[in-house]
Amino acid sequence: MDTIFTRGPSINSRLALALALSVMLIVVDHKFDGFSSTRVYLNSLISPIQYIANLPSVMLSESAQRLTSHQQLLSENERLTNRLLMMSERLQRFEILQTENVQLRKLLDAPVKPEMRKMVAELMAVDNNPFSQQIVINKGAIDGVFPLQSVLDDRGIVGQVMEVGTTNSRVLLISDVTHAIPVRSVRNNIRFIASGSGSLDELILEHVPHSVDVKEDDLLLSSGLGQVFPEGYPVARVSSVVRDESLPFATVMAEPLARLDRLKYLLLIWPELVQEKPEEVLPPYKFLPQDTAQQEENGQ
Incomplete structure (x- = not known):
């Protein structure tokens, strides 16, 4: 079919x-x-x-x-x-x-002065200890970072390297109570010691006599004394001056120029001495802030 x-x-x-x-x-x-x-x-x-x-x-x-x-x-x-x-x-x-x-x-x-070597670093962590003002950056010994190295942001000095690891480093902020930095006034070149107060937005100028010519809004720069911080970098601006004759010294407060509460990118600076002998700063090293005064007295 x-x-x-x-x-x-x-x-x-x-x-x-x-x-x-x-x-x-x-x-x-x-x-x-x-x-x-x-x-x-x-x-x-x-x-x-x-x-x-x-x-x-x-x-x-x-x-x-x-x-x-x-x-x-x-x-x-x-x-x-x-x-x-x-x-x-x-x-x-x-x-x-x-x-x-x-x-x-x-x-x-x-x-x-010759141009200094610089390197950009990035913030990795912030120390959660309320009695310590420290941060961790992503540069370490393999990058040539060394103890006491100066750390800046885009406005001024942030602090100094305290501990160096292989790939990261711990930085002590200038606002820490154990930290002190020699500064000078741009207006009249008078030298001071700016110590941390434990607050990110406040520094204390130690042992300032009542007769010293210091005014609000004076710009303070690193003086270069102590051979830790290079000379001429902005540190703070005087925020208040209180002269109480019942006290032995005037109470002078300054505000850090660096934005310590919103750090992201930082700048590491190498002085000329380190550029000439980079091999001396490569091994990991731990620095104790309380030894700073003793090192300066011994000429270290």
Whole structure:
């Protein structure tokens, strides 16, 4: 019994008919453009299917592009942040040099200090001990960090390296009660000792006689005494001066210029001596803040 599929012309005949119709339609479309409107409708009908079929490729391409753009932005942001920190450090010194230029006109022939080596570090952790003001940075002995090394941010001195590990270091902030830094006033070059008060926004000027010329808003710079901090970097600004004659010394408070409560990127500075002998600072070393005075007395 014949089935429905065996009825009608043979396969070869149907193929020949289909080819003939195809050629005729191609000729008619080419010569008379008779199917232009039909193509528009067909394209409109097939367009959603094309979008759906192409969707995975588009999503992968956009995801890869966004990821690349995000990585580029992060890299560019880090590069610009490092550059800003470097330029801020240089600007700090240039502003002080400009202020002192009037006083030092007669010493223009004096030798200029060589450029110091610098490195940008990033904050890793903050010590949660309420009686200690310390932070941890992501640079250590393999980067040449050494004990007593000066640490700055984009505004001024932050503190000094206290302990050096292989890949990280612990920094003692200038606001710690065990920390003290020699400073001088830009206005009249009077020297003071600025000690930490335990508060991030306050320093104490120790043993200031009532007769000393110190005023509010005086800018204090590192004096370079003690050979720990380099000379001429901003430290603090005098915030209050109280002269109580019943007390042996005036009560002078200063506000640190460094933003100790919002540190992120920091700057490590190498003095010229360390640049000449870097091998002497590579081994890990632990520094105890209470030994500072004894080291200075012994000439260390």
